[in-house]
Amino acid sequence: xxxxxxVTLGRxxxxxxxxxxxxxxxxxxxxxxxxxxxxxxxxxxWYVARAQTLAEKEGKERPIALQLEYSLVERISNAKAxxxxxx
Numbered sequence: 802x803x804x805x806x807x808v809t810l811g812r813x814x815x816x817x818x819x820x821x822x823x824x825x826x827x828x829x830x831x832x833x834x835x836x837x838x839x840x841x842x843x844x845x846x847w848y849v850a851r852a853q854t855l856a857e858k859e860g861k862e863r864p865i866a867l868q869l870e871y872s873l874v875e876r877i878s879n880a881k882a883x884x885x886x887x888x
Contacts, residue, residue, distance in 0.1 A: 820852040828861045840866025 827839040841849050841864055849867055856863040 820848060821855050824852055824856050824859070824861055827864070828856075831862050838862075838865045840864045840868065842868035 827836070830836040831839065839862070841852070844867070846867075849864065853863055855861075
């Protein structure tokens with residue numbers, strides 16, 4: 802396998818589908834070797850927490866990353882995301 806055969810971290814952005822659907826799709830990429838890990842970008846903390854819970858319940862790989870929008874106006878969302886990612 803060369804360095805171009807897979808993506809190290811696949812990120813899923815726009816939240817237009819249910820968390821369970823996104824988890825299945827991202828796990829398909831992992832199983833097929835197209836990605837090693839997956840995470841979310843610009844996604845609300847409640848959605849990430851839901852995806853994490855569903856993945857644990859189904860015995861699937863869990864998301865390992867959360868990329869937040871960086872904005873001085875939106876700094877309040879950092880507290881919500883931190884609470885969702887702590888265990």
